[in-house]
Amino acid sequence: MNAQPIPSPAVRRLSLYLRHLEQLAAEGVKSVASNELAESLNVTAAQVRKDLGYFGQFGRPGVGYRVRVLIEELRRILGTDRTVNVILVGAGDLGRALLRYKGFRRKGFNLVAAFDVAPGKIGRAVGTVNVHNVSELPSIVRRHKVKLAVLAVPAEVAQETADMLAAAGIRGILNFAPATLHTDADLAVAPVDLAAHLEELSFRIGHHL
Amino acid sequence: MNAQPIPSPAVRRLSLYLRHLEQLAAEGVKSVASNELAESLNVTAAQVRKDLGYFGQFGRPGVGYRVRVLIEELRRILGTDRTVNVILVGAGDLGRALLRYKGFRRKGFNLVAAFDVAPGKIGRAVGTVNVHNVSELPSIVRRHKVKLAVLAVPAEVAQETADMLAAAGIRGILNFAPATLHTDADLAVAPVDLAAHLEELSFRIGHHL
DNA sequence: CCCTGTGAACCTGTTCACAGCG
DNA sequence: CGCTGTGAACAGGTTCACAGGG
Numbered sequence: 001m002n003a004q005p006i007p008s009p010a011v012r013r014l015s016l017y018l019r020h021l022e023q024l025a026a027e028g029v030k031s032v033a034s035n036e037l038a039e040s041l042n043v044t045a046a047q048v049r050k051d052l053g054y055f056g057q058f059g060r061p062g063v064g065y066r067v068r069v070l071i072e073e074l075r076r077i078l079g080t081d082r083t084v085n086v087i088l089v090g091a092g093d094l095g096r097a098l099l100r101y102k103g104f105r106r107k108g109f110n111l112v113a114a115f116d117v118a119p120g121k122i123g124r125a126v127g128t129v130n131v132h133n134v135s136e137l138p139s140i141v142r143r144h145k146v147k148l149a150v151l152a153v154p155a156e157v158a159q160e161t162a163d164m165l166a167a168a169g170i171r172g173i174l175n176f177a178p179a180t181l182h183t184d185a186d187l188a189v190a191p192v193d194l195a196a197h198l199e200e201l202s203f204r205i206g207h208h209l
Numbered sequence: 210m211n212a213q214p215i216p217s218p219a220v221r222r223l224s225l226y227l228r229h230l231e232q233l234a235a236e237g238v239k240s241v242a243s244n245e246l247a248e249s250l251n252v253t254a255a256q257v258r259k260d261l262g263y264f265g266q267f268g269r270p271g272v273g274y275r276v277r278v279l280i281e282e283l284r285r286i287l288g289t290d291r292t293v294n295v296i297l298v299g300a301g302d303l304g305r306a307l308l309r310y311k312g313f314r315r316k317g318f319n320l321v322a323a324f325d326v327a328p329g330k331i332g333r334a335v336g337t338v339n340v341h342n343v344s345e346l347p348s349i350v351r352r353h354k355v356k357l358a359v360l361a362v363p364a365e366v367a368q369e370t371a372d373m374l375a376a377a378g379i380r381g382i383l384n385f386a387p388a389t390l391h392t393d394a395d396l397a398v399a400p401v402d403l404a405a406h407l408e409e410l411s412f413r414i415g416h417h418l
Numbered sequence: 419c420c421c422t423g424t425g426a427a428c429c430t431g432t433t434c435a436c437a438g439c440g
Numbered sequence: 441c442g443c444t445g446t447g448a449a450c451a452g453g454t455t456c457a458c459a460g461g462g
Contacts, residue, residue: 007431011412015405019387023364033443041389045443046433053445061439061444078408079415086407097306098403103387107404109411148410155232172410174403178228178312180250188413190406194307194383195316196224197399198295199287201357201381202318203220204397206288216453242421254421255455262423270422270461 010051016041017048018074025067033064080108085146087170089161090153091116091124091131094176098150099127112144138168147171155179162189219260225250226257227283234276242273289317294355296379298370299362300325300333300340303385307359308336321353347377356380364388371396 020040024032035045052058052065055077059065075081086109088095098104099114115134116122122133132140140146149170153161158177165173165187172188175181178196181189229249233241244254261267261274264286268274284290295318297304307313308323324343325331331342341349349355358379362370367386374382374396381397384390387405390398 005430008409009431012405012409014412015402015408016389018408019402019405020389035443042391044433046435047431049444050432050446057445059444062442063440064443077412079411080408084407084411093306093309093311097302100302101403102302103404104407107408109404109407147414148407150407171414174406174410180225180229182251188410190410192401192403192406193224193228194310194401195312195318196221196228197383197401198293198313198318198357198359199224199227199289199316200221201383201397201399202288202293203223203286205356205380214452218453244421253455255457256453258422259424259454266423268422271420272462273421 006054010054013041013043013047013051014074014078016043017051018071018078021067021071021074025071029067031064031066034059036064075108082108083110084108084148085110085112085144086148086150087112087137087141087146088114088129088150088152089116089134089137089165090151090177091118091121091126092152092154095150095152096126098152098176099129109148112146113140134164137164141168141170148174150174150176152176162187215263219263222250222252222256222260223283223287225252226260227280227287230276230280230283234280238276240273240275241279243268245273284317291317292319293317293357294319294321294353295357295359296321296346296350296355297323297338297359297361298325298343298346298374299360299386300327300330300335301361301363304359304361305335307361307385308338318357321355322349343373346373350377350379357383359383359385361385371398 017037020037034048038045038048058070058073086104088099088111091114095114099111104111111129114126114129114131115137116131117134121131124131147170149165151158151161151173155178158179159181162173162181162183166183173181175189175191178193183189226246229246243257247254247257267279267282295313297308297320300323304323308320313320320338323335323338323340324346325340326343330340333340356379358374360367360370360382364387367388368390371382371390371392375392382390384398384400387402392398
């Protein structure tokens with residue numbers, strides 16, 4: 001019934017709204033208006049309303065949005081109303097740090113296992129999970145019905161690793177490798193290039209502004 | 210002479226182009242056409258040409274772009290043709306991993322020091338730098354003329370830390386804290402919300418597509 | 419003839435502004 | 441009367457398409 005002309009920037013802002021709503025809930029705030037939310041997040045009130053409007057009608061005219069209700073709706077929309085299993089591939093420095101990062105769990109993501117090819121890393125525990133040989137990846141992915149993977153391998157092997165993940169049934173990759181992945185349309189990729197963000201800042205401060 | 214109506218997505222793609230060009234250079238490739246570059250990076254050829262066109266005329270009709278030349282131009286534009294000093298604040302798990310991450314150095318960024326408030330962390334070395342008390346931050350920033358900071362502190366103290374950085378003369382913040390920073394227009398912020406990217410993937414695979 | 423550089427057309431996403439509900 | 445929900449107007453970016461240079 002509903003087509004899907006949802007701007008992807010709007011989807012990304014949903015996480016932003018959710019994050020702030022969770023904080024408001026922790027502070028005991030019961031309801032919030034679009035302009036308050038907007039102000040805290042450096043967006044416009046119309047944008048908040050429009051973004052939420054793509055998914056339903058969650059607010060009450062004259063009142064605003066019920067914080068608890070909106071949090072639940074957003075989690076449902078994002079698919080994090082249930083625990084989402086995730087694996088991590090590449091237990092180098094960055095990979096091991098991500099394994100210890102508590103932010104994922106707080107948001108409903110459960111790291112079930114890590115993988116690497118280096119014998120020195122395999123068998124060790126990092127954070128709450130063990131590092132396995134990549135050969136075990138397909139069976140573990142199947143067993144835990146994992147759909148998302150965090151990719152933290154060197155750029156040189158990023159593409160082949162992504163292909164392997166696709167073959168194992170992974171549907172989404174959070175890619176920290178500084179490489180562009182070429183994948184089928186049914187495999188979603190979110191690239192995170194840490195150095196690129198610093199370059200952007202370097203540009204912005206180096207010139208005008 | 211040139212106004213500055215440069216789309217910020219275009220600036221972000223510059224890093225992408227640079228990354229691929231560096232790889233081509235390593236492979237010994239001398240020149241490249243916009244459509245080849247485009248194909249490797251999942252963008253259109255027109256986009257590549259238009260993006261580069263905002264900054265000058267770097268190509269040769271009938272030939273393409275000289276790889277070495279374009280790399281130098283892009284580094285100059287991004288400001289990474291010289292070493293750029295960076296500090297890191299917050300030596301938690303994520304912070305320490307970023308200190309060890311080699312990708313920054315490879316791109317011309319030099320981490321000169323890390324800072325924290327926890328006595329247990331201060332005085333230790335992580336990667337190539339030492340962890341200092343934040344009280345030493347202003348003097349170190351001044352001494353090394355640091356303009357960029359990586360912020361990896363807990364969300365609760367992100368804003369106050371950002372204010373402190375602004376006061377110390379920092380001009381750009383790479384923000385890993387899951388909090389929206391409110392800063393003056395002359396302080397650039399690049400937010401990196403790791404959990405948000407996973408949520409986006411969760412959304413994309415949970416629905417259509 | 420190949421490939422760049424670029425105005426013009428197009429399109430996606432943002433902001434405006436107001437009708438309508440509580 | 442306050443605040444949402446939303447069509448309509450607007451703006452920013454992307455793609456097209458072609459003129460022009462090597």
